[in-house]
Amino acid sequence: MSDRVYNFSPGPAVLPVPVLEQAQRDLLALPGAGASILEISHRSKAFEGILAEAKSRLKSLLGIPDNYQILFLQGGARLQFSMIPMNLLRAAGTAAEYVVTGSWSKSALEEAKKEGPVTVAWNGKETNYDRLPALGSLPINPQAAYVYIASNETIQGIQFATDPDMGDVPLICDASSDFLHRPVDISRYGMLFACAQKNAGPAGVTIVIIRDDLLARGQDSLPGYLNYRVHVENNSLWNTPPVFGIYVFGLIAQWLQEEIGGLDKMYALNRQKAQMLYEVIDASQGFYRGHAQPECRSLMNVTFRLPNEELEKKFLTEAAKLKLCDLKGHRSVGGMRASIYNAMPLEGVRTLRDFMQEFSANNGA
Amino acid sequence: MSDRVYNFSPGPAVLPVPVLEQAQRDLLALPGAGASILEISHRSKAFEGILAEAKSRLKSLLGIPDNYQILFLQGGARLQFSMIPMNLLRAAGTAAEYVVTGSWSKSALEEAKKEGPVTVAWNGKETNYDRLPALGSLPINPQAAYVYIASNETIQGIQFATDPDMGDVPLICDASSDFLHRPVDISRYGMLFACAQKNAGPAGVTIVIIRDDLLARGQDSLPGYLNYRVHVENNSLWNTPPVFGIYVFGLIAQWLQEEIGGLDKMYALNRQKAQMLYEVIDASQGFYRGHAQPECRSLMNVTFRLPNEELEKKFLTEAAKLKLCDLKGHRSVGGMRASIYNAMPLEGVRTLRDFMQEFSANNGA
Numbered sequence: 063m064s065d066r067v068y069n070f071s072p073g074p075a076v077l078p079v080p081v082l083e084q085a086q087r088d089l090l091a092l093p094g095a096g097a098s099i100l101e102i103s104h105r106s107k108a109f110e111g112i113l114a115e116a117k118s119r120l121k122s123l124l125g126i127p128d129n130y131q132i133l134f135l136q137g138g139a140r141l142q143f144s145m146i147p148m149n150l151l152r153a154a155g156t157a158a159e160y161v162v163t164g165s166w167s168k169s170a171l172e173e174a175k176k177e178g179p180v181t182v183a184w185n186g187k188e189t190n191y192d193r194l195p196a197l198g199s200l201p202i203n204p205q206a207a208y209v210y211i212a213s214n215e216t217i218q219g220i221q222f223a224t225d226p227d228m229g230d231v232p233l234i235c236d237a238s239s240d241f242l243h244r245p246v247d248i249s250r251y252g253m254l255f256a257c258a259q260k261n262a263g264p265a266g267v268t269i270v271i272i273r274d275d276l277l278a279r280g281q282d283s284l285p286g287y288l289n290y291r292v293h294v295e296n297n298s299l300w301n302t303p304p305v306f307g308i309y310v311f312g313l314i315a316q317w318l319q320e321e322i323g324g325l326d327k328m329y330a331l332n333r334q335k336a337q338m339l340y341e342v343i344d345a346s347q348g349f350y351r352g353h354a355q356p357e358c359r360s361l362m363n364v365t366f367r368l369p370n371e372e373l374e375k376k377f378l379t380e381a382a383k384l385k386l387c388d389l390k391g392h393r394s395v396g397g398m399r400a401s402i403y404n405a406m407p408l409e410g411v412r413t414l415r416d417f418m419q420e421f422s423a424n425n426g427a
Numbered sequence: 428m429s430d431r432v433y434n435f436s437p438g439p440a441v442l443p444v445p446v447l448e449q450a451q452r453d454l455l456a457l458p459g460a461g462a463s464i465l466e467i468s469h470r471s472k473a474f475e476g477i478l479a480e481a482k483s484r485l486k487s488l489l490g491i492p493d494n495y496q497i498l499f500l501q502g503g504a505r506l507q508f509s510m511i512p513m514n515l516l517r518a519a520g521t522a523a524e525y526v527v528t529g530s531w532s533k534s535a536l537e538e539a540k541k542e543g544p545v546t547v548a549w550n551g552k553e554t555n556y557d558r559l560p561a562l563g564s565l566p567i568n569p570q571a572a573y574v575y576i577a578s579n580e581t582i583q584g585i586q587f588a589t590d591p592d593m594g595d596v597p598l599i600c601d602a603s604s605d606f607l608h609r610p611v612d613i614s615r616y617g618m619l620f621a622c623a624q625k626n627a628g629p630a631g632v633t634i635v636i637i638r639d640d641l642l643a644r645g646q647d648s649l650p651g652y653l654n655y656r657v658h659v660e661n662n663s664l665w666n667t668p669p670v671f672g673i674y675v676f677g678l679i680a681q682w683l684q685e686e687i688g689g690l691d692k693m694y695a696l697n698r699q700k701a702q703m704l705y706e707v708i709d710a711s712q713g714f715y716r717g718h719a720q721p722e723c724r725s726l727m728n729v730t731f732r733l734p735n736e737e738l739e740k741k742f743l744t745e746a747a748k749l750k751l752c753d754l755k756g757h758r759s760v761g762g763m764r765a766s767i768y769n770a771m772p773l774e775g776v777r778t779l780r781d782f783m784q785e786f787s788a789n790n791g792a
Binding site for chain 2: 066074076283304387
């Protein structure tokens with residue numbers, strides 16, 4: 063284990079070590095299957111069990127009501143950006159409303175525009191996406207096809223802290239970068255989706271949780287792979303699913319249930335980790351400047367700048383010596399980004415906090 | 428290794444043991460990266476190297492000309508069934524011609540019909556897809572948007588043995604189930620694609636080789652993820668690619684180059700393996716009846732029936748005792764299917780051959 067660093071990458075990102083160890087054990091022969099997890103048929107008894115268990119663990123973790131379906135798809139959030147309007151907007155007869163809070167909801171909006179009428183319900187561009195609107199106070203058309211949000215914007219480091227109540231308008235949520243980081247009231251959402259490569263597995267699997275009544279909107283003229291209903295009717299087996307990604311997701315769900323003790327405990331741990339870093343920022347007398355407005359701060363991605371770019375370079379170099387890696391922020395925001403997803407150990411955050419304190423003390427705070 | 432069976436699954440399918448062993452070693456920490464292959468960023472130096480090497484090995488293995496691009500996508504062959512007509516048919520002004528030789532080309536045709544005008548150039552339905560047409564003699568419109576074929580039909584076990592010459596009409600080929608099983612003259616194809624889970628890796632990555640001039644047909648109005656040009660312009664990094672699948676594909680390409688010694692040698696080995704089984708069928712005096720007409724037999728999927736269903740059940744049960752697994756054929760053809768992809772060891776085929784001989788001797792041949 064000693065050759066592992068503290069990986070603050072925004073995604074693909076750190077995974078729980080017990081999950082990696084289990085996957086490693088099953089890589090030549092999955093017990094009882096006589097073949098690697100990479101080699102078993104998606105129609106095999108072994109995979110049937112893996113798929114069923116992944117679904118049931120997710121259902122239990124999030125308390126997903128019976129009128130929602132769980133899908134495991136490919137193509138990442140980017141393909142969802144198109145599938146959502148193709149399925150839910152084309153036949154709706156009214157516009158969809160997009161809440162543009164950062165880079166990812168902006169990309170979703172661009173794809174939706176190609177598929178049907180959209181309205182921008184709110185746009186944070188003018189303040190470089192450093193804050194969030196009060197969703198309840200937006201002038202949303204009560205007949206809107208749906209309202210679209212990203213619960214967490216990885217690049218900017220801002221996050222909705224609670225589940226919005228949009229009444230009867232279906233709320234569609236990109237939870238790619240904060241999926242399973244806290245308990246969620248799924249009944250508030252028409253659909254919630256997440257690519258796995260932050261909190262839920264390796265890149266290549268996308269989890270979709272969708273309410274039954276929305277499935278009827280998908281028209282038969284849609285390409286088969288892009289029709290949610292086709293995947294529901296075939297239990298995600300219409301085509302060969304990303305077997306390995308689903309398997310790893312199942313191990314992560316098991317880790318959340320059995321090692322962490324559920325999403326309440328995960329949430330407490332995530333708040334503790336984020337608080338450690340935000341406290342350093344707030345106590346630094348302006349040496350560290352957070353990008354997000356304090357009330358919108360993300361528990362997953364902590365974004366901050368230093369007094370100048372030279373110090374930022376020095377920060378990265380010295381951090382790397384302590385095995386604190388991938389802390390460079392996205393170019394559109396600059397500075398640093400510490401992505402502290404579920405699997406980032408407390409020890410990693412503690413090491414980063416101590417380093418941040420030392421670095422600001424040594425460099426002029 | 429003793430708990431591994433001989434896995435004749437049609438896909439996901441057997442992988443080379445040295446590839447599995449390497450992936451197992453890298454599963455906790457990729458040397459030099461400080462993180463698992465499942466955790467590294469797709470923007471990291473480590474993955475840049477993996478992607479570049481996977482592409483260059485593939486280019487070298489198939490002798491891909493410089494005017495072709497290599498993409499690593501998600502969504503399997505099923506998504507290609509839609510992406511192909513969306514990109515290559517919508518703006519073409521003429522119909523595409525589909526050669527329907529089995530289940531997979533039939534599924535491709537169904538998706539294409541949703542996207543634009545298509546013509547069925549040939550249909551093998553009446554003989555339950557047991558044979559192939561001479562492509563050169565089909566009345567293909569020389570102005571056709573493209574001609575579509577599946578080089579190998581996994582379910583029926585029939586395969587084009589050579590690269591067709593379709594002149595100036597772009598030939599689009601689903602090579603999912605025989606990719607890299609022999610040298611191919613890529614210049615005969617406008618586009619050739621393969622989902623990985625037969626000869627090229629775990630489920631979840633799809634390899635596309637496409638000629639430059641065809642990229643211009645993709646319109647800007649296409650969903651971003653479904654536009655080949657978008658992926659080419661971003662070197663398959665427009666969205667987070669299936670990192671692990673690309674990594675395993677690179678290991679397989681390396682195995683083909685360094686352990687097998689290239690595609691000529693792979694082809695010789697594949698012919699040897701298939702011949703061992705077809706010889707038993709032909710020498711069985713009708714006990715085993717091959718589904719495919721002899722001149723169309725697949726080197727990848729050997730399909731055959733036994734005198735009756737009772738004997739077929741018995742065959743499967745006794746085979747399993749020898750660790751010969753997943754030999755049951757698809758319900759549309761019935762009987763047996765031995766999928767003997769690149770990674771199926773000669774020893775596995777030999778064991779199956781010996782068992783087949785013994786079984787027919789003991790059961791009435």
